[in-house]
Amino acid sequence: MPKNLKNRVRIFLKRLSLKKRGVLIHNNTVFGNVNFKGKAEIEPYCRLSGIPLIEIGDNFYMNAGCHVLGEVYFGSDVMIGPKTVIWGRDHGLTKGQLMREQKHNSAPIYIGNDVWIGASCTILKGITIGNGAVVGAGSIVTRDVPEYAICVGNPARVIKYRE
Numbered sequence: 001m002p003k004n005l006k007n008r009v010r011i012f013l014k015r016l017s018l019k020k021r022g023v024l025i026h027n028n029t030v031f032g033n034v035n036f037k038g039k040a041e042i043e044p045y046c047r048l049s050g051i052p053l054i055e056i057g058d059n060f061y062m063n064a065g066c067h068v069l070g071e072v073y074f075g076s077d078v079m080i081g082p083k084t085v086i087w088g089r090d091h092g093l094t095k096g097q098l099m100r101e102q103k104h105n106s107a108p109i110y111i112g113n114d115v116w117i118g119a120s121c122t123i124l125k126g127i128t129i130g131n132g133a134v135v136g137a138g139s140i141v142t143r144d145v146p147e148y149a150i151c152v153g154n155p156a157r158v159i160k161y162r163e
Helices: 003-020
Strands: 023-025 030-036 040-042 047-056 060-062 067-074 085-087 089-091 104-106 109-111 149-152 157-161
Touching: 003 023
Parallel strands: 023 040, 030 047, 040 060, 047 067, 067 085, 067 109
Antiparallel strands: 089 104, 149 157
């Protein structure tokens, strides 16, 4: 059996196993080192690369075209809009050394329960988003978001709190 066919069969069986547990992963989605703790739906054209692990809580939804990389922990009832990037690492910035030769800097990202992240957001390494928070579409999150805060912009700033 060719390697390509073996991989297709392996991926098919993995998705079938996950579907029986309530995890629906649509076509053209790539994932590795992801731990699902409950039901989830991931739309097409997403990429989830757990380095070392992505942990996803119950009732999770990710819209199309999202990328998640690094050590990321999602709580339960999280919704993520399309084309969002959650990136748990970046390059070093040492002067006198080529950027492409510098080591990656990593830090885990924590996203609480009942969080809504709008379309086309970017969440950088080391960020914690508190329970019940909302991140507006197009926001770039460069610092922690408190519980029940609504934040928007570049860089994202808290504009009010959910009542």
